[in-house]
Amino acid sequence: MNRAERIKLLRFGASGLLVTGLHVTVAMTLIEYAGTGPALANALAFACSTGGSYLLNTFWSFSSSPALANAWRFATVSLGGLTLTALVSHATAVAGGGPGLGIAMVVCVVPPVTFIAHRRWTYR
Template identity: 30%
Template structure:
């Protein structure tokens, strides 16, 4: 693995960890303080995490010095995020319903699974430099 790619992976991890922690705590706050059901609270967590992820990845993890292709990368990242959230919500539901896990544990597992998918798609599709330089 090249050094640049290693640093990119580390930056992705920092942004992803921040977004995941915020997602997790927003869900817990909505459930515990406002008594919203976990599956519904998950939407609030996603909304906060989306913006942290987008701006963190756009301007730090996958920074493009030309700052071109912003609209295209936003649309691709939004598609990844919505797909990731759909998978997140499906797995969260299945874990809660069929594995009888606490929502704390289920959400933690699901967030990790979706993070891997998000990195791969973000790196090679949403923020790929080839499309940004033409975008």
């Protein structure tokens, strides 16, 4: 991997950490201060963090411009990542792994897959 690709990968990782913080902040704020149920709070937080992720990754990680085509591809990859998260978590649980192992597996599998999908498809 060349230097430019490593920079994109590092920025993608940093963006992921930032939007994870955004998700937690939005969800907890809605639950604690607005009385929103956890499922709705997390759904709204997912929407907010996905929008933030799109902007950060478009401008910073991949040095691209917002466009309808890459926004739809980004949303598709994000939903695919959500589906992959559920599948990896479920497979880990079925195999007898606890929640911590499931989270570790998700962290090891989902970000690399979504980075490659964004690099090769979303921002082609």
